[in-house]
Amino acid sequence: MKTEQGIALVDRDEDGVDRAFREDVLAGLRQRQKAIPARWLYDDAGSQLFEDITELEEYYPTRAETEILEARSTEFAELIGTGRAVVEFGSGSSVKTPLLLRAIDPAAYVPLDISGDFLRMSAAALAEKFPALNVYPVEADFMRQVELPGEVLGTKKLGFFPGSTIGNMVARTAVDLLRSMRATLGAEEGEMPLLLIGMDLVKDRKVLEAAYDDARGVTGEFNLNLARRINRELSGGIPVDALRHLARWNDDYARIEMHLQAVRDIAFTVAGENFAMSEGETIHTENSHKFTRRSANTLLLAGGWAPKKRWTDEQGRFSLILAEATEKRDAP
Known part of the structure; x- marks a missing residue:
């Protein structure tokens, strides 16, 4: 480790x-x-x-997203494969991130976050749970392109952006972020990076x-x-x-x-x-x-990501989408 x-x-x-x-x-x-x-x-x-x-009764997104990660772990393993470097945009949750890491057996974990102390605390907690996993925390503003640690260069990447944080941004800013994620993750030997992203859904007011x-x-x-x-x-x-x-x-x-x-x-x-x-x-x-299937897909495509698979919880409250980077980083 x-x-x-x-x-x-x-x-x-x-x-x-x-x-x-x-x-x-x-x-x-x-x-x-x-x-x-x-x-x-x-x-x-x-x-x-x-x-x-995230632990409050009224706040459903974390429970809904966790339900998806627990129920679909086999599908994640099949579609994502093993041996990728997981780059999480935002410090990992003590609940959600381990579920993904267990499902896909990554080569490394790189959490990016602007809050340094919280980042290091979260990274240390993940390292304790996965003693064989290399963990490389980076204190950075992930709204811009980030230079990843040299230890993960040459390794296929999976971006992980749970929690529907993308919904905090107006469309223009969200598209800019998706494009900067694409630039941060890069491509290795011609293989496009993947992105697993959470998006909350429109529902009762x-x-x-x-x-x-x-x-x-x-x-x-x-x-x-x-x-x-x-x-x-x-x-x-x-x-x-x-x-x-x-x-x-x-x-x-x-x-x-x-x-x-x-x-x-x-x-x-x-x-x-x-x-x-x-x-x-x-x-x-x-x-x-909050998103519909169409608005979520439109946003991802504008940011240079092609949706591959979409999952929702049983109540249809929340979605996780697996997307693959398109060939051009500035794809419309």
Whole structure:
């Protein structure tokens, strides 16, 4: 077993601040409809809160995806084969990732994540469960092309992107990510890489809204943690007690939207800049798009991936799709 401590590819300034985080937050707060990309919800505290969310009764995606991975392991083995390097875009779940690794017997496991401490903790946990598996964690922003460790160059690749994280992005950004995944995974001796990706499905509005606004308030804490992170890392003065979690279904865009809504007029600074919010104004923090078979296939094809096989759980709530990279990296 070989477990690296992790390769750090995050660009930080002399004070240790993630430059991209600061730029995205300031740019988002300057907008008329304030908005911050959802990826910044996942610092170490946010990542742990999301793990807590996956165990909530209302949050069905993890159970549905786990059901598929458990029920279809033989099919995964047949279609994917053994000996691939599994590159997971986002630190592996303690439940889902082992199910895939057991099914396909990979040559190596490369988790990519922007949250360094959580990444290394997850990688270490996987290494303990699979002592014969080489694990190479990489701290990086996987929204851009990532240079993989030299140890897996020359090895066939399988990208793994569970949890329907692709749904957090508008179509343009999702297509860019799929193309950067294609570039990250590359091709070995003419064999195209594969991608196993989770996509949540359109369903009853009440089920969707409950999944993102649970009775215990864990999702609310996850959302509010973004404001706390801004205060901590960007010298922010956001009055967190003046914000509330808001989750709503937008039928026009087939997505759940998460917002931080001001419950009173507030003024604050972030990284030396002044901002204000009126009562009722929001910061848009996350989208979670839901898909049909057609919209999922269209998105994958636009990103350079041809769908090969699709599975759903018994209740038809969630889908896992196996896709193969098309010949051209910029395929329409």
